[in-house]
Amino acid sequence: MNRAxxxxxxxxxxxxxxxxxxxxxxxxxxxxxxxxxxxxxxxPAYNPTTAEGVALGRRLFEDPLLSGDFxxxxxxxxxxxxxxxxxxxxxxxxxxxxxxxxAPSLLDVAxxxxxxxxxxxxxxxxxxLAPLEAADEMDARLDTVLARLTxxxxxxxxxxxxFGEGPSLRTLTFALAQFERTLLSxxxxxxxxxAGDSAALTxxxxxxxxxxxxxGCPTCHPAPTFTTGGFEDNGLARVPADSGRGRITGQHxxxxxxxxxxxxxxxxxxxxxxxxxxxxxxxxxxxxxxGGEGTDGQSxxxxxxxxxxxxxxxxxxFLQSLSTQQ
Amino acid sequence: xxxxxRFAALLAALALPVLAGCEATNPTxxxxxxxxxxxxxxxxxxxxxxxxxxxxxxAVTFTDARLYLSNLRLVRADGSEYVVPAGTPTTLPAxxxxxxxxxxxxxxxxxxxxxxxxxxxxxxxxxPAGTYTGLRFDVGLTGQTNRVNPVxxxxxxxxxxxxxxxxxxxxxxxxxxxRTEGMVDLDADGTAETxxxxxxxxxxxxxxxxxxxxTPFTIEPGTTPGLHFQVDLAQIISGLDLSDPAQRxxxxxxxxxxxxxxxxxxxxAFHFHGVHAD
Numbered sequence: 225m226n227r228a229x230x231x232x233x234x235x236x237x238x239x240x241x242x243x244x245x246x247x248x249x250x251x252x253x254x255x256x257x258x259x260x261x262x263x264x265x266x267x268p269a270y271n272p273t274t275a276e277g278v279a280l281g282r283r284l285f286e287d288p289l290l291s292g293d294f295x296x297x298x299x300x301x302x303x304x305x306x307x308x309x310x311x312x313x314x315x316x317x318x319x320x321x322x323x324x325x326x327a328p329s330l331l332d333v334a335x336x337x338x339x340x341x342x343x344x345x346x347x348x349x350x351x352x353l354a355p356l357e358a359a360d361e362m363d364a365r366l367d368t369v370l371a372r373l374t375x376x377x378x379x380x381x382x383x384x385x386x387f388g389e390g391p392s393l394r395t396l397t398f399a400l401a402q403f404e405r406t407l408l409s410x411x412x413x414x415x416x417x418x419a420g421d422s423a424a425l426t427x428x429x430x431x432x433x434x435x436x437x438x439x440g441c442p443t444c445h446p447a448p449t450f451t452t453g454g455f456e457d458n459g460l461a462r463v464p465a466d467s468g469r470g471r472i473t474g475q476h477x478x479x480x481x482x483x484x485x486x487x488x489x490x491x492x493x494x495x496x497x498x499x500x501x502x503x504x505x506x507x508x509x510x511x512x513x514x515g516g517e518g519t520d521g522q523s524x525x526x527x528x529x530x531x532x533x534x535x536x537x538x539x540x541x542f543l544q545s546l547s548t549q550q
Numbered sequence: 551x552x553x554x555x556r557f558a559a560l561l562a563a564l565a566l567p568v569l570a571g572c573e574a575t576n577p578t579x580x581x582x583x584x585x586x587x588x589x590x591x592x593x594x595x596x597x598x599x600x601x602x603x604x605x606x607x608x609a610v611t612f613t614d615a616r617l618y619l620s621n622l623r624l625v626r627a628d629g630s631e632y633v634v635p636a637g638t639p640t641t642l643p644a645x646x647x648x649x650x651x652x653x654x655x656x657x658x659x660x661x662x663x664x665x666x667x668x669x670x671x672x673x674x675x676x677x678p679a680g681t682y683t684g685l686r687f688d689v690g691l692t693g694q695t696n697r698v699n700p701v702x703x704x705x706x707x708x709x710x711x712x713x714x715x716x717x718x719x720x721x722x723x724x725x726x727x728x729r730t731e732g733m734v735d736l737d738a739d740g741t742a743e744t745x746x747x748x749x750x751x752x753x754x755x756x757x758x759x760x761x762x763x764x765t766p767f768t769i770e771p772g773t774t775p776g777l778h779f780q781v782d783l784a785q786i787i788s789g790l791d792l793s794d795p796a797q798r799x800x801x802x803x804x805x806x807x808x809x810x811x812x813x814x815x816x817x818x819a820f821h822f823h824g825v826h827a828d
Binding site for chain 2: 268270337338340342343344345346347349350351352353354357358365366367370393394397465467471472474
């Protein structure tokens with residue numbers, strides 16, 4: 225075997241082992257490149273990402289056929305130009321109903337170990353059906369949705385091309401999950417700065433980064449993900465109707481804790497917090513400058529920072545640098 | 551016949567029945583193939599979705615009534631139990647406590663009872679023949695069985711995601727152990743017009759049930775006896791005041807007092823009607 229053949233064979237073998245293209249998930253037919261420092265995009269072996277699956281998932285994501293009254297799609301609350309949020313304090317489902325919480329960004333959702341603000345769903349495939357079935361979101365009966373998909377002029381063929389079988393709960397959730405895994409934030413000005421490009425951040429953003437670090441923010445928002453993936457009570461005034469993580473675990477210690485969101489794309493995801501009560505990044509900075517509302521159970525990491533006006537502006541400038549859209 | 555041949559013939563004549571008996575007692579197990587039969591009732595009346603009943607002085611309907619029953623045990627007179635296993639253990643994708651995906655084998659009895667569709671009839675596993683005095687089981691699912699990914703369970707499996715009435719909370723991994731919904735009459739005109747719902751689930755609300763038979767029942771070997779229960783839907787909601795909006799819409803989380811009332815009422819909702827023959 226000559227050298228070229230050897231190298232070709234090695235490439236085939238190593239590629240099959242996933243040792244080439246470290247950002248590609250196992251068995252993936254679609255290259256998935258995570259943000260700098262994130263590592264390979266997690267892809268379950270039972271639902272590898274394929275071009276056909278992603279295309280089908282994208283179409284389903286945008287199709288109000290999945291809602292009870294044909295009025296709401298996943299994209300209705302997750303807009304691509306808003307880092308997959310909707311710009312509202314809380315989202316609106318069918319019949320204009322206001323739901324309980326702010327639409328979380330879907331950027332880099334493939335990396336999240338637990339989904340929703342309270343972490344109630346452990347996987348993308350497991351999460352998909354929740355908004356479909358929720359009476360105040362898409363209010364769909366699954367047998368009706370499957371009947372619609374089966375009777376549709378295009379979907380049966382698209383499902384067979386992607387999965388070798390027609391519409392079912394499994395293929396529906398798999399397609400949507402495959403599409404959601406492709407929603408990956410890119411290289412931000414911060415990433416370029418962290419990689420050595422000192423001009424990538426403005427002076428204000430550089431000052432803001434230093435302030436971010438010395439204020440203890442990375443305790444909950446460490447680079448490169450800018451989230452621990454955990455749950456915290458960040459000192460927001462409590463609303464009894466929503467006890468967050470505590471509703472899921474039933475543990476008193478988890479009451480009013482919510483998932484720590486990533487700060488990537490944060491410039492596009494206003495308003496902020498699990499119920500969208502803070503309208504701007506400046507309001508968020510003010511909240512943390514005050515040290516929260518001092519509620520029972522507030523995380524000890526949230527403490528008064530007493531920031532000056534200039535420091536607040538610098539911190540906001542740094543947060544802006546965590547978005548690819550400026 | 552020469553004597554040695556007579557002896558051999560005698561020996562053979564004596565041996566043959568014994569040898570035939572040896573083949574027969576590869577012994578036939580003294581077991582029966584159990585079945586489960588469950589009917590919904592509302593007090594003394596048979597349950598039919600949409601029918602108006604009087605419950606606690608109010609006109610009430612039950613549009614759906616579905617429960618999970620698991621971990622069935624037969625109880626003997628001495629208090630010992632026979633744990634009825636799953637008829638066919640099934641290995642399914644599930645999640646551990648931390649949300650990591652794992653493989654889980656469901657070894658215990660699991661039955662999904664959609665009582666709004668009529669009488670439930672399902673095959674269980676084998677059980678030793680004998681006389682029993684009662685049964686024990688859980689309403690709900692325990693451990694990782696409650697954390698199975700229902701979309702990946704095979705169609706027709708008790709744990710498979712339903713497409714008619716939801717049997718699983720995608721927003722908080724776990725099954726709906728007891729699901730009852732309907733309408734209630736709040737303006738006393740005899741027509742039930744206001745919706746109500748009660749969904750019981752989560753690990754803290756598995757409800758143990760122990761039923762003592764009126765008289766000991768015998769399971770005969772080689773039969774397929776049906777264990778017959780009735781579930782009284784009126785009893786399930788007996789602790790609720792449906793005139794209170796806070797008690798008319800509960801999915802366990804955030805309404806623990808309502809869930810507690812249903813948990814307390816469930817054990818008395820089950821009545822064992824004995825063993826039906828094949």
